Amino acid sequence: MKVLIVGAGPAGIFTALELIAQKSDAEITIVEQGNAIDRRACPKAKTGKCMNCKPYCHITTGFSGAGAFSDGKLSLSEEVGGDLPELAGYQTVRELIGYTDKMYLSFGADPHVEGLNNDEAVKEIRRNAIKAGLKLVDCPIRHLGTENAHKLYYKIQKYLLENGVTILFNTTCVDLTFDGDVCTGGLFVPSVGGEKFTLNADKVVVATGRKGADWLDEQCRAHGIDHEAGVVDIGVRVEVRNEIMEKVNNVLYESKLIGYPLPFCNKVRTFCQNPGGFVAQENYDNNLAVVNGHSFKNIKSDNTNLAILCSHKFTHPFNQPIEYARKVGELTNMLGDGHIMVQRFGDILQGKRTWQDELQRSNIVPTLPDAVAGDITSAMPYRTMVSIIEFIKAMDVVVPGFAGDETLLYSPEIKFYSNRVKLGKDFATSKKNLYCLGDSSGWTRGLMMSSVMGVMMARNLCNNNKD
Ligand SMILES: Cc1cc2nc3c(=O)[nH]c(=O)nc-3n(C[C@H](O)[C@H](O)[C@H](O)COP(=O)(O)OP(=O)(O)OC[C@H]3O[C@@H](n4cnc5c(N)ncnc54)[C@H](O)[C@@H]3O)c2cc1C
Numbered sequence: 001m002k003v004l005i006v007g008a009g010p011a012g013i014f015t016a017l018e019l020i021a022q023k024s025d026a027e028i029t030i031v032e033q034g035n036a037i038d039r040r041a042c043p044k045a046k047t048g049k050c051m052n053c054k055p056y057c058h059i060t061t062g063f064s065g066a067g068a069f070s071d072g073k074l075s076l077s078e079e080v081g082g083d084l085p086e087l088a089g090y091q092t093v094r095e096l097i098g099y100t101d102k103m104y105l106s107f108g109a110d111p112h113v114e115g116l117n118n119d120e121a122v123k124e125i126r127r128n129a130i131k132a133g134l135k136l137v138d139c140p141i142r143h144l145g146t147e148n149a150h151k152l153y154y155k156i157q158k159y160l161l162e163n164g165v166t167i168l169f170n171t172t173c174v175d176l177t178f179d180g181d182v183c184t185g186g187l188f189v190p191s192v193g194g195e196k197f198t199l200n201a202d203k204v205v206v207a208t209g210r211k212g213a214d215w216l217d218e219q220c221r222a223h224g225i226d227h228e229a230g231v232v233d234i235g236v237r238v239e240v241r242n243e244i245m246e247k248v249n250n251v252l253y254e255s256k257l258i259g260y261p262l263p264f265c266n267k268v269r270t271f272c273q274n275p276g277g278f279v280a281q282e283n284y285d286n287n288l289a290v291v292n293g294h295s296f297k298n299i300k301s302d303n304t305n306l307a308i309l310c311s312h313k314f315t316h317p318f319n320q321p322i323e324y325a326r327k328v329g330e331l332t333n334m335l336g337d338g339h340i341m342v343q344r345f346g347d348i349l350q351g352k353r354t355w356q357d358e359l360q361r362s363n364i365v366p367t368l369p370d371a372v373a374g375d376i377t378s379a380m381p382y383r384t385m386v387s388i389i390e391f392i393k394a395m396d397v398v399v400p401g402f403a404g405d406e407t408l409l410y411s412p413e414i415k416f417y418s419n420r421v422k423l424g425k426d427f428a429t430s431k432k433n434l435y436c437l438g439d440s441s442g443w444t445r446g447l448m449m450s451s452v453m454g455v456m457m458a459r460n461l462c463n464n465n466k467d
Contacts, residue, residue: 001024001025001026001027001202001203001461001465002026002027002029002200002201002202002203003015003019003026003027003028003029003201003202003203003205003461004029004031004185004186004199004200004201004203004204004205005028005029005030005031005205005207006030006031006173006186006204006205006206006207006208006212007030007031007032007033007065007206007207007208007209007212007438007440008030008032008034008062008063008064008065008167009064009065009066009067009207009208009209009438009439009450010064010065010067010438010447010450010451010454011065011207011209011437011438011439011444011450011451011453011454011457012030012032012065012205012207012438012454013030013063013064013153013156013157013160013454014100014103014450014451014452014453014454014455014458015205015207015437015454015455015457015458015461016028016030016160016165016454016458017103017156017159017160017454017455017458018454018455018457018458018459019458019461019462020160020163020165021103021458022458022459022462024458024461024462024465026461026465028164028165028166029165029166029167029168029199029201030160030165030166030167030168031167031168031171031172031173031186031188031199032062032063032167032168032169032170032171033056033061033062033170033171033172033173033191033212034056034058034061034062034063034169034170034191035058035061035062035063035169035170036062036063036157036167036169037062037063037064037068037150037153037154037157038154038157039062039169040058040062040063040068040069041058042057042058042059042069043058044281048369048370049369049370050281050283050289050339050370052283052287052289053283055191055192056191057211057282057283057284059280059282059283059292060209060210060211060282060283060284061211062169063153063157063167063169064149064153064156064157065209066209066210066211066282066439067149067153067447068149068150068153069146069149069150069280069294071143071144071145071146071149071272071274071277071293071294071295072143072144072145072146072148072149072152072447073141073142073143073144073254073272073447074101074104074109074141074142074143074144074447074448075139075141075254075446075447075448075449076097076101076113076139076140076141076142076448077097077137077138077139077140078090078093078094078097079137079138079139079256080137080139080256080446080449081444081445081446081447081448081449081450082439082443082444082445082446082449083443083444084443084444084449084452084453087423087425087443088425088453088456092456093449093452096452096455096456097448097452099455100448100451100452100455101142101448103451103455104142104144104152104451107152107155107156107159108148108151108152108155109142109144109148109152110142110143110144110145110148110297112142112143113140113141113142114140114141114142114143114252114253114254115138115139115140115141115251115252115253115254116140121247121250121251122136122138122251122252125247125248125251125252125255125398128397128398129257129397129398131397132259132394132395132396132397132398133259133260133261133394134257134258134259134394134395134398135257135258135259136255136256136257137256137257137258138256139254139256141253141254143253143295143297144297145295145296145297145298146294146295146296146297147296147297147298148297168188170190170191170192171188171189171190171191172188172189172190172191173186173187173188173206173208173215174186174187174188174189174196175187175219175222176204176206176219176223176434177198177200178223178431181431181432182431182432182433183204183431183432183433183434184200184201184204184433185198185199185200185201185204186198186199186204201433202433203433203435203461203464204433204434204435205435205436205437205457205461206219206434206435206436206437206440206441207436207437207438207440207441207450207454208438208440209438209439209440209450210415210416210439210440211284211416212440213322213416213419213439213440213442214284214322214416214419216419216421216436216440216441217322217419220419220421223431224430224431225421225429225430225431225434226421226422226429226430227419227420227421227422227442228420228422229313229314229319229320229321229419229420230313230321230419230420230442231267231311231312231313231321232311232312232321232322232324232325232414232415232416233271233309233310233311233312233325233414233415234309234310234312234325234328234380234381234384234412234413234414235268235307235308235309235310235384235388235411235413235414236291236307236308236376236380236388236409236410236411236412236413237279237291237292237293237305237306237307237409237410237411237413238305238306238307238308238392238402238407238408238409238410239279239303239304239305239364239366239367239407239408239410240303240304240305240364240401240402240404240407240408241302241303241304241363241364242275242276242301242302242303242304243401244304244399244400244401244402244404245273245275245304245399245402247399248398248399249273249275249304253273253275254272254273254306255270255273255306255398255399256269256270256271257269257270257395257398258270259391259394261386261387261390261391261394262390263386264383264386264387266310266311266312266383266384266387267310267311268308268309268310268311268387268388268390268391269308269309269311270306270307270308270395271306271307271308271309271415272292272293272306272307273304273305273306274293274294274295274304274305274306275295275300275304276295276300276301276302276303276304277293277294277295277296277300277301277303277304277305277367278293278294278295278296278301278305278367278368279291279292279293279305279340279366279367279368279371279410280292280293280294280368281340281368281370284416287333287338288326288329288330288333289329289333289336289338289339289340290329290340290412290413290414291340291368291371291410291411291412291413292307292413293305293306293307301367302364302365303364303365303367305367307413308388308391308392308395308413309413309415310383310384310387310388310391312324312325312383312384322416322419325414325416326414326416328379328380328381328384328412328414329412329414331379332376332379332380332411332412333412334379335374335375335378335379336371336372336374337372339370339371339372340368340370340371340372340410340411340412341371341372341373341374341375341376341379341410341411342354342359342366342368342371342372342373342374342376342408342409342410342411343373343374343375343376343377343408343409343411344358344359344362344405344406344407344408344409345392345403345404345405345406345407345408345409346404346405346406346407347375347405348376348377348385348389348409349389349405351377352375353373353374353375354373354374354375355373356372356373358373359373359408362406363406364406364407364408366408366410368410371410376409376410376411376412379411379412380411380412388409392407415445419440419442420441420442420443421436421441421442421443423435423436423441423443426460426463426464427441427453427456427457427460428460435457435460435461437450437453437454437457438450438453438454441453
């Protein structure tokens with residue numbers, strides 16, 4: 001059986017790892033748009049500012065995908081990281097988180113898990129969350145740290161190569177190929193330019209991540225692959241001093257809080273909390289600059305950052321959430337002259353922009369130095385902005401000081417996983433021999449869940465092969 005995996009993010013590489021673990025006879029080829037992990041480097045570490053790398057951003061592209069430079073927080077709960085349990089069952093996903101976590105440990109993940117014990121302190125945080133109308137989700141975290149994530153994924157890359165997996169780096173899938181309703185492979189081109197070529201396979205697994213979600217959406221439209229518009233998450237990255245978040249950081253490491261603030265009742269949630277972390281910029285191929293955050297295991301800042309995301313769903317007559325979010329992002333980038341914009345919460349409430357010199361007067365020093373002070377409210381939809389403001393005020397009940405005047409809000413923070421591919425239980429699409437998984441499928445949104453989906457994919461392929 002020839003298996004072609006498009007995208008070497010956690011979803012793609014855990015598919016390959018589990019095929020090997022299951023001793024399958026699959027001939028595995030992974031095609032990855034970016035570099036091998038040992039050749040991935042973001043120049044910002046040297047230049048201090050985003051260089052808008054072409055043909056791709058090294059933060060999101062290359063072996064281990066968005067995982068390489070990510071904070072490496074493995075969420076060990078089926079309640080976090082997307083909707084895979086709805087497709088595959090809560091019990092199954094819970095068990096496979098345990099299994100996949102052991103795989104991470106075998107490649108050198110830190111055995112320590114954050115967010116266990118501290119029962120009394122957790123109870124108090126939950127009491128305050130209830131007072132504020134927020135739900136606190138329990139989620140133990142295994143923290144790899146950005147620098148360790150790199151080392152761990154390097155070991156996995158080496159293991160895959162040593163076990164006979166072919167990995168074509170710097171190669172982009174531009175089109176999927178079909179014979180009638182059967183997917184036969186893909187059309188590829190070297191990412192730096194060159195001749196197009198075709199690769200054929202018995203099974204084609206698409207795992208192109210958030211950055212490839214747009215491309216997959218186009219493929220679904222072009223080839224009639226069943227899909228639907230999912231939600232799109234638009235929000236801000238909030239940054240406060242560590243002193244403000246100290247209690248939550250110590251007790252939970254990451255607070256997963258969800259609310260439905262009035263008057264719109266959209267779902268608003270916290271995501272990707274980084275104690276002592278750094279706000280980061282990532283660039284998409286279409287020049288869109290969006291904000292993110294990460295933290296190192298050994299280098300700590302004085303600040304904690306986390307995303308606050310507001311979910312939007314569209315029905316009729318408009319149902320292109322990716323397009324909607326992109327327009328919001330582009331407008332924000334335009335006002336920030338191509339940079340990430342930052343504004344103080346107090347200024348937002350007073351209806352004024354933030355000026356660069358005003359940032360210097362605060363206790364908090366932005367950890368994204370090339371962010372431009374401005375007015376994020378001029379680009380943020382009213383519904384989104386009001387929901388975020390109300391959520392921040394509710395958070396203040398759980399974390400006193402969170403809604404302080406000098407709290408920083410960076411924008412745009414957008415999660416592009418809104419195209420949801422319709423999948424069967426074995427992750428098969430409506431086209432024979434074509435499978436989708438990970439963040440690009442719209443079913444996951446995180447390292448652990450996309451890795452688990454990869455493990456399940458491999459087992460499904462082995463089972464299908466036996467039938
Ligand atoms: C800065 C940052 C911090 C993060 N921190 C965390 C965290 O702490 N915890 C957590 O759980 N999650 C975190 N995430 C999210 C996490 O990294 C993703 O959810 C996860 O990597 C998704 O895995 P994936 O395999 O589905 O996709 P990806 O990791 O995005 O991988 C997809 C791969 O496909 C490749 N590709 C795309 N299109 C094509 C194409 N046409 N042809 C060939 N290859 C293609 C890409 O280059 C990429 O390497 C973070 C993300 C970022 C950007």
